[in-house]
Amino acid sequence: MSRTCLPLWITFALVLLMFAAGASQFDGFASLRVVTNLISDNAFLLVTALGMTLVILSGGIDLSVGSVIALSGVAAALLIGPYQWHPLLAFALILPCAALFGAGMGALIQYYQLQPFIVTLAGMFLARGVATLLSEESVAIEHPFYDAVAEFGLELPDGGWLGATSLLTIALVLLMLVLTHYSRFGSSIYALGGNSQSAQLMGVPVARTTILLYASSSMLAAMAGIIFSFYTYSGYALAAVGVELDAIAAVVIGGTLLTGGSGFMIGTVLGVLLMGLIQTYINFDGSLSSWWSKIVIGGLLFFFIALQKLLSHKWQNKAGGRA
Amino acid sequence: MTNEGVVVDQTHQDQSKADQLKAARQARYSPGQSAHQFSLYLYPLVALALLLLVNLLLDPQFFSLQWQDGRLYGPLIDIVNRSAPVALLAIGMSLVIATGGIDLSVGAVMAICGAVCANLLVLGDWSIPAVIGLAVLTGLACGLVNGFMVSYLGIQPIVATLVLMVAGRGVAQLLNQGQIVTFQNPDFAALGSGSFLALPVPVWLVLLALLMMQLLLRRTALGLFIEAVGCNAKASRYLGIDDRGIKLTVYLLAGGCAALAGIIATADIQGSDANNAGLWLELDAILAVVIGGAALTGGRFSLPRAVIGVLIIQALSTTIVVSGLPSKFNLLIKALVILLVLMLQSELFRNQLKTLFSFGKLRGGKA
Numbered sequence: 001m002s003r004t005c006l007p008l009w010i011t012f013a014l015v016l017l018m019f020a021a022g023a024s025q026f027d028g029f030a031s032l033r034v035v036t037n038l039i040s041d042n043a044f045l046l047v048t049a050l051g052m053t054l055v056i057l058s059g060g061i062d063l064s065v066g067s068v069i070a071l072s073g074v075a076a077a078l079l080i081g082p083y084q085w086h087p088l089l090a091f092a093l094i095l096p097c098a099a100l101f102g103a104g105m106g107a108l109i110q111y112y113q114l115q116p117f118i119v120t121l122a123g124m125f126l127a128r129g130v131a132t133l134l135s136e137e138s139v140a141i142e143h144p145f146y147d148a149v150a151e152f153g154l155e156l157p158d159g160g161w162l163g164a165t166s167l168l169t170i171a172l173v174l175l176m177l178v179l180t181h182y183s184r185f186g187s188s189i190y191a192l193g194g195n196s197q198s199a200q201l202m203g204v205p206v207a208r209t210t211i212l213l214y215a216s217s218s219m220l221a222a223m224a225g226i227i228f229s230f231y232t233y234s235g236y237a238l239a240a241v242g243v244e245l246d247a248i249a250a251v252v253i254g255g256t257l258l259t260g261g262s263g264f265m266i267g268t269v270l271g272v273l274l275m276g277l278i279q280t281y282i283n284f285d286g287s288l289s290s291w292w293s294k295i296v297i298g299g300l301l302f303f304f305i306a307l308q309k310l311l312s313h314k315w316q317n318k319a320g321g322r323a
Numbered sequence: 324m325t326n327e328g329v330v331v332d333q334t335h336q337d338q339s340k341a342d343q344l345k346a347a348r349q350a351r352y353s354p355g356q357s358a359h360q361f362s363l364y365l366y367p368l369v370a371l372a373l374l375l376l377v378n379l380l381l382d383p384q385f386f387s388l389q390w391q392d393g394r395l396y397g398p399l400i401d402i403v404n405r406s407a408p409v410a411l412l413a414i415g416m417s418l419v420i421a422t423g424g425i426d427l428s429v430g431a432v433m434a435i436c437g438a439v440c441a442n443l444l445v446l447g448d449w450s451i452p453a454v455i456g457l458a459v460l461t462g463l464a465c466g467l468v469n470g471f472m473v474s475y476l477g478i479q480p481i482v483a484t485l486v487l488m489v490a491g492r493g494v495a496q497l498l499n500q501g502q503i504v505t506f507q508n509p510d511f512a513a514l515g516s517g518s519f520l521a522l523p524v525p526v527w528l529v530l531l532a533l534l535m536m537q538l539l540l541r542r543t544a545l546g547l548f549i550e551a552v553g554c555n556a557k558a559s560r561y562l563g564i565d566d567r568g569i570k571l572t573v574y575l576l577a578g579g580c581a582a583l584a585g586i587i588a589t590a591d592i593q594g595s596d597a598n599n600a601g602l603w604l605e606l607d608a609i610l611a612v613v614i615g616g617a618a619l620t621g622g623r624f625s626l627p628r629a630v631i632g633v634l635i636i637q638a639l640s641t642t643i644v645v646s647g648l649p650s651k652f653n654l655l656i657k658a659l660v661i662l663l664v665l666m667l668q669s670e671l672f673r674n675q676l677k678t679l680f681s682f683g684k685l686r687g688g689k690a
Contacts, residue, residue, distance in 0.1 A: 115619045
């Protein structure tokens with residue numbers, strides 16, 4: 001257990017270290033405002049990464065999430081704008097549709113034994129294609145509901161402000177924590193990621209779990225798209241390009257193994273926070289160019305993977321010695 | 324204690340292995356194999372021919388070629404020319420995928436190598452062969468990083484190359500200091516937009532790379548080793564193949580191919596744009612390899628088929644343009660074609676199709 005927890009602790013320590021480094025160098029870094037901004041700025045990435053964690057825990061991968069974010073944003077903007085739907089009604093249509101899209105990819109992966117990488121790559125083109133088809137231009141959203149949501153929030157001391165989207169994100173994080181670690185669905189995912197053949201033999205409903213988990217990933221991505229539309233007050237078909245890679249990076253930095261079967265939902269949250277902190281640090285500094293964040297995140301990725309490799313290697317040697 | 328069991332087991336395995344080997348040898352040299360080979364080429368070629376036919380129906384001038392300023396012009400030449408960077412990437416990607424790996428970083432490597440070229444040319448006092456040499460060396464160095472992570476650190480290829488995909492674009496931006504670096508050098512620009520013996524230079528570069536690679540892989544044992552490692556890395560190690568060295572080699576070759584693609588792209592626009600050079604081309608290259616019939620699980624590759632895959636993708640986007648459909652349909656149609664190709668590769672789907680058709684025949688016979 002300690003072996004799988006170690007990357008988690010390291011990420012946690014790095015988050016604290018990064019925060020301490022920022023706080024010692026810049027006035028106003030160590031404030032609740034920075035923390036709440038961190039959550040609200042990265043809310044959509046966090047929600048996407050939650051779904052990605054599910055998929056990666058099962059040993060798969062979902063490259064379509066970035067496009068699904070764009071598609072749901074465009075769909076929401078069109079339904080609310082030209083079609084005059086109430087936003088909640090639009091969301092009620094979009095979320096099940098996204099789940100259906102994910103379930104379709106899951107079914108292709110499960111029943112036709114196609115590889116997740118290539119199926120979700122096709123899904124990525126498909127979702128982005130549909131989004132461009134719906135509208136090539138950015139569609140603005142103007143609705144009293146959006147204004148009301150923007151004003152709603154929890155005032156915290158020290159300039160902190162938890163907006164509606166942050167609260168929603170926190171609720172989703174809690175829900176996913178319970179779902180992965182305290183539900184049958186969660187244990188099925190871990191079993192699937194460990195070894196899908198053994199899982200099948202143990203009586204884990206492999207097909208249902210695979211389809212459900214891709215459906216949840218797409219639905220969470222659609223949710224992220226909706227959250228994204230609350231930032232931008234618009235839907236744009238070219239939005240959120242490459243978010244899938246950020247999400248995968250966050251999951252890996254959070255200590256989840258890409259081979260599946262090992263990792264924690266909370267690790268992903270820490271991974272997103274760490275990536276957000278790096279960005280915040282660079283923003284505060286002002287003299288560092290934006291490309292440094294890419295290089296640093298790449299370096300971090302390497303560090304974590306190498307660490308995991310080292311640890312699992314040591315552990316295997318130990319196990320070998322014992323046997 | 325367990326040793327005996329192992330020995331017995333091994334002789335048994337040797338027996339079955341010998342049988343397998345015999346079967347494999349027969350399969351390899353039986354006439355059925357060449358028919359199989361033929362059918363492997365058939366589907367991609369038929370798809371390409373169909374696409375071109377659709378183009379011809381849409382535009383009767385599609386196959387026309389004009390001679391102008393010592394080179395050929397025409398829609399076909401255009402397709403081939405535009406495919407060049409992705410074709411180079413696909414050649415490298417084929418080898419990586421044949422070992423069961425994947426290289427997500429090639430687009431970023433293109434950007435880095437392009438940035439190296441542009442910056443050296445702006446400095447001015449570098450000869451063109453030196454610039455090309457340094458760019459290729461940079462690509463090889465990137466491939467070395469990937470290959471080292473995959474083969475010696477044992478990191479999963481997707482993640483290992485994701486590192487360079489994320490960091491690489493940052494490095495390219497760092498080299499360019501966030502600017503688009505442009506240069507004035509007609510000799511270097513000729514690599515991207517010039518022509519030689521009636522065909523554009525990039526096409527010649529692709530043909531040269533294809534020929535050299537094919538010779539390297541099929542006239543030596545390297546190709547066979549790559550396929551062996553892709554089938555079963557452990558088994559090939561027991562056979563005495565240096566599986567780690569082979570994996571390192573394929574990532575090196577992929578880096579070199581990406582460097583060439585980066586040089587062409589940079590020469591074509593006479594500048595280096597770190598943000599957009601080679602962006603998402605790795606996905607096109609992977610698709611081309613898969614359309615060419617390679618499995619992502621590794622074990623087999625064919626460079627000509629991968630290049631046909633690239634031509635299919637490029638012809639598809641040309642078809643969409645020629646057909647007069649708005650370009651917004653581009654991605655959607657691409658996705659649907661990819662899904663169709665994927666489904667056709669699934670055995671279950673083919674069987675379902677077969678039963679569907681035989682069912683139809685049965686009913687037709689009865690009626």
